[in-house]
Amino acid sequence: MNSTNELPVKSADETQALVRKSLARRYRAEKRFRAYGAAAVLAGIGFVIFLFGTIFSQGASVFRQSYVQLTVTYDPEVIDPSGARNPDELVTADYQALIRASLRERFPEVEGRPNLRELYGVVSSAASLELQKRVVADSSIIGSRETLWVLADDTVDMLLKEKVSRSAPEDERRLSDQQIGWIDALAADGSLKLRFNAAFLSNGDSRDPEQAGVRGALIGSALTLLITLLLSFPIGVGAAIYLEEFAPRNRMTDIIEVNINNLAAVPSIVFGLLGLAMFIALFGLPRSAPLVGGLVLSLLTLPTIIIASRAALKAVPPSIREAALGMGASRLQMVMHHVMPLAMPGMLTGAIIGMARALGESAPLLMIGMVAFIVDVPAGFVDPSTALPVQVFLWSDLPERGFVERTSGAIIVLLLFLVVMNATAVILRNKFEKRW
Amino acid sequence: MNQSSKIRPVPEGTKTIGDVTVLEPVFSCRDVEVFYGDKHAIKKVNIDIGRKQVLAMIGPSGCGKSTFLRCLNRMNDTIVGARVEGAIMLDGQDIHDKRQDVVQLRARVGMVFQKPNPFPKSIYENVAYGPRIHGLAADRAELDEIVNISLRRAGLWEEVKDRLNQPGTSLSGGQQQRLCIARAIAVNPEVILMDEPCSALDPIATARIEDLIDELRESYAICIVTHSMQQAARVSQRTAYFHLGDLIEVGETNKIFTNPQAKLTEDYITGRFG
Numbered sequence: 001m002n003s004t005n006e007l008p009v010k011s012a013d014e015t016q017a018l019v020r021k022s023l024a025r026r027y028r029a030e031k032r033f034r035a036y037g038a039a040a041v042l043a044g045i046g047f048v049i050f051l052f053g054t055i056f057s058q059g060a061s062v063f064r065q066s067y068v069q070l071t072v073t074y075d076p077e078v079i080d081p082s083g084a085r086n087p088d089e090l091v092t093a094d095y096q097a098l099i100r101a102s103l104r105e106r107f108p109e110v111e112g113r114p115n116l117r118e119l120y121g122v123v124s125s126a127a128s129l130e131l132q133k134r135v136v137a138d139s140s141i142i143g144s145r146e147t148l149w150v151l152a153d154d155t156v157d158m159l160l161k162e163k164v165s166r167s168a169p170e171d172e173r174r175l176s177d178q179q180i181g182w183i184d185a186l187a188a189d190g191s192l193k194l195r196f197n198a199a200f201l202s203n204g205d206s207r208d209p210e211q212a213g214v215r216g217a218l219i220g221s222a223l224t225l226l227i228t229l230l231l232s233f234p235i236g237v238g239a240a241i242y243l244e245e246f247a248p249r250n251r252m253t254d255i256i257e258v259n260i261n262n263l264a265a266v267p268s269i270v271f272g273l274l275g276l277a278m279f280i281a282l283f284g285l286p287r288s289a290p291l292v293g294g295l296v297l298s299l300l301t302l303p304t305i306i307i308a309s310r311a312a313l314k315a316v317p318p319s320i321r322e323a324a325l326g327m328g329a330s331r332l333q334m335v336m337h338h339v340m341p342l343a344m345p346g347m348l349t350g351a352i353i354g355m356a357r358a359l360g361e362s363a364p365l366l367m368i369g370m371v372a373f374i375v376d377v378p379a380g381f382v383d384p385s386t387a388l389p390v391q392v393f394l395w396s397d398l399p400e401r402g403f404v405e406r407t408s409g410a411i412i413v414l415l416l417f418l419v420v421m422n423a424t425a426v427i428l429r430n431k432f433e434k435r436w
Numbered sequence: 437m438n439q440s441s442k443i444r445p446v447p448e449g450t451k452t453i454g455d456v457t458v459l460e461p462v463f464s465c466r467d468v469e470v471f472y473g474d475k476h477a478i479k480k481v482n483i484d485i486g487r488k489q490v491l492a493m494i495g496p497s498g499c500g501k502s503t504f505l506r507c508l509n510r511m512n513d514t515i516v517g518a519r520v521e522g523a524i525m526l527d528g529q530d531i532h533d534k535r536q537d538v539v540q541l542r543a544r545v546g547m548v549f550q551k552p553n554p555f556p557k558s559i560y561e562n563v564a565y566g567p568r569i570h571g572l573a574a575d576r577a578e579l580d581e582i583v584n585i586s587l588r589r590a591g592l593w594e595e596v597k598d599r600l601n602q603p604g605t606s607l608s609g610g611q612q613q614r615l616c617i618a619r620a621i622a623v624n625p626e627v628i629l630m631d632e633p634c635s636a637l638d639p640i641a642t643a644r645i646e647d648l649i650d651e652l653r654e655s656y657a658i659c660i661v662t663h664s665m666q667q668a669a670r671v672s673q674r675t676a677y678f679h680l681g682d683l684i685e686v687g688e689t690n691k692i693f694t695n696p697q698a699k700l701t702e703d704y705i706t707g708r709f710g
Contacts, residue, residue: 249516319553323616325514327566328543328623337565338555 055415059408062200065210066152066160068123069191070102072131074142085139095128095135099150107182118179122186124151126211151199152192154209154402156183160194163401200409204375205391209402212395214413216377220290220370220385221359221417223378227294228301228358233351235298236305237340240347243306244313245335264303271300272367280368287369288384296364301354308350312343341432348429352422359418362389388414443484444525450482453697454687458486458674462627462657463508468522470503470512477503480522481683483676485627490649490658492672492689494665496704499678501661505629508659509545510538527626543570546620550632552612554604554619559596562604562615563587566623582622590618591648610641617648621656628652630660634667646671665705669693677701 010018076083078101079093103119104110110119127150134148135141155174158164160183170177186192203213247253275296279285285292316339324334340347365371370386371394378385386394388410395407443457444464450456457464461484470478478500485491485508493501503512510531512518524531531541543566554562563583566572573579583600587593592614596607604615613633620628630649634642649658649671662668668675669689676686677700685698696702 317553319549319551320555321514322511322547322549323553323555323619326509326511326542326547326549327569327619328539328541329565329569330539333569337569342556 055408055411058405059410059412061161061163062405062409062412063197064161064194065197065199066157066192067149067195068127068152068156068186069147069149070099070106070123070127071145071147072098072102073145074098074131074135075101076142079135079142080139085142087136090136090139091132093132093135095131096125098131099123099127107185115178118176119182121153122156122179122182124153124208124210126151126208149195151210154400156192157210158401159183160187160192161405163405200406204377205373205386205394206375207373209398209400209406212403212406214388214391214410216374217386217388217391217410218413218417220293220378221387221389221414223290223381223385224293224297224365224370224387225355225359225421227291227381228297229351229355231294231298232301232305232354232358236302236350236354237309237347239302240306240309240313241335241340244310245331245339260303260306264307267363268300268361269363269367271296272364274299275364276367286382286384288372288374288386289382290370290378290385291381292368293365293370293385293387294381296368297358297361300361300364301358304354304357305347305350308353309343309347312346312350313339315346316342344432345429348425348432352425352429355425356418356422359414359421360389362387362393365390388417446482447480450480452482452683453685453701454692455674456482456484456686458484460487461485462487462527463659464523464525464528465507466523466525468504468507468520468524470500470507470521471519472515473517477681478507479681483683483686485657485659486674487657488653488655489673490653490660490671492668492675493659493661493678494663494668494675494704495678495684497663498680500681501676501678502631504678505631505659505661508627508629509542509547511547513538543623544625545627545629546623546625548613548616548620548628548630548633551636552609552616554607554612554615556603556605558601559587559604559607559615560600563618563622566619570623572623586618586622587615589621589652590614591644591651592618608641610637610644613637613641613645614648617645617652621652625656627657627659630658632661632663635663642667665693677704679704 075098078097079095080086080089082089100116100120103123104116107119110116130148130150134146152160155164159166159175159180164173164175166173166180175183183192199211200213201218202215203211204216206212243253243256275292279292279295280287285295320338320342321334324338325331329337362371365387369384371390372384372386373394374384374386376383392407392410392414395403395410443459444461444466446456447467463483463485465481465483465485468478468481469476481504493505495501506512507520507524508531510520512520520532526536526541526544529536555565557565560583563586564573564579567579567582573582584593587596592611595611596602596615604612607615613636617628617633634645637645646667649660652658653673660668660671672689674686675689675692677684677692677696677698679700685692685696685701687697692701693705696705
């Protein structure tokens, strides 16, 4: 054998010894790789825990808010001097005066304009709106006395939540020593405390931190994403089916394919500019509207859904197509009856990724005016509105200490929205998933 | 029909040995050529396929027998770059004629594939699919009847009658292939094409399919591609031997296997290559 074969021939023992020698090296390499992987996963989990820890520790306090208990006299002299119970007059009456009177009654020892101004600053300007709401709802309470909880000023709230320091020099604080004294007095007899902050979930935006809520942004995001889903999913799936199953393979479709892949990588703000130029300037749709936001985010989401749907269609085994065609199904029947049901989970995965991205986008929405300061909660698709990520961006920019926790609070709401949306989609996808 | 009852003349220059023509053929193929891009996969094939009989196509791998089979119901249309030339007459009408609808053609010429490929649906739905899309059943009762008869004829009824709502893919390989045959005969085709239907099955399942083919021959023309010469000998009445895209020899099965005329055929069936 050796004469015809130039290769050196080793005995079986020699070969086994060589294999054994290389084994240790191979296992070491594998161990190293496993260690890298485990370290990366641990680091990732650590960062996630840190991120969520920060957001929740800063944002959790937003769900409780400082309220002051006041005993208010609905003085007819102030609210309705004419006695006509005219609704227009009732709306414009000076309810602030009732609050002031109530505070003077609580702290009779305070005298002098500057001191009184400091005292009035303990209660939020929203308190008078609360009184107005009650009187307009039921004018028969005029003349009576009522003990009620009203919002405290955000500086008081921050002090109560211990987010600002009491020990800092007085001129570096927004609350004077005198005010802190009153606050402590109120807190001591139980008429100043933290209560559940329903306003954060039911109010729109406000310049006063204690009044600002996420409802406007939440509804705005929901309306925007509804438009996005209704447009991008059917159009994306339809486009994928056409391109994958029906379109001829030629230069034109190659160019379209390259462009779709590139569109998925285009910076999102560019889509905002397109939306501004096309939907608002050309078509004359309203600014700041969820309708336009949804259209812009659809453009952003479409490439993702098309790419994922095409991949899902490609993954359907050709034997199923042949079986359907062999039975005399038309191409459309083949796609609709056999290929699409099998590709549906993959298509839904694409939709989930696309919608999650759309929910988190703020840049394109800035371009179409959804960054405006909007107090009212939108009631429809063309009402001015903002969106959750934009609200986070807006609040993070404001100087008041109270907006710090609101920023984190809005992020928590945004994350919950995302979780609910994705969970719904995953449940839907599992329903579609055929187990055979 | 008049046209098909006559024997269609075979073009001059054909090198195929044996009896190319039959009386009253269901398929009559003349000078059929297939190209995949630049590759010349089938070269000027002339062959008739008779009614109520089984034609076996044998030959070494890559000889073009499956390609030729897929011409008969235009499944090659789905392959990008494939081109078919020549005349393939089904009952006297060219299947490539503009008037011939491809969907209708496939309803007339059913197909069973190499690998069992039931739809990922229930057994019932698998069989009912064809009748349903072609609108063959007026109501649910009629559809039930078609499913019942098709499964019976495919010899599967007794095994699945209690679990028609279970997925077709839960059956064994041999049962799946019989389900595919039931699916094909549910639309009442004239011809059934089978592309190595037993290559993925064990000998017992294979024997069942072969018995089934023998029964189905009484109603349909069957065209079967097979790698097993024993199978060809067992199930077919006529055999065609393909070699590198050429149809070398065609004739009655017992003649081909006992007394092949062409050297290539003889070499193949005696196991000298292939």
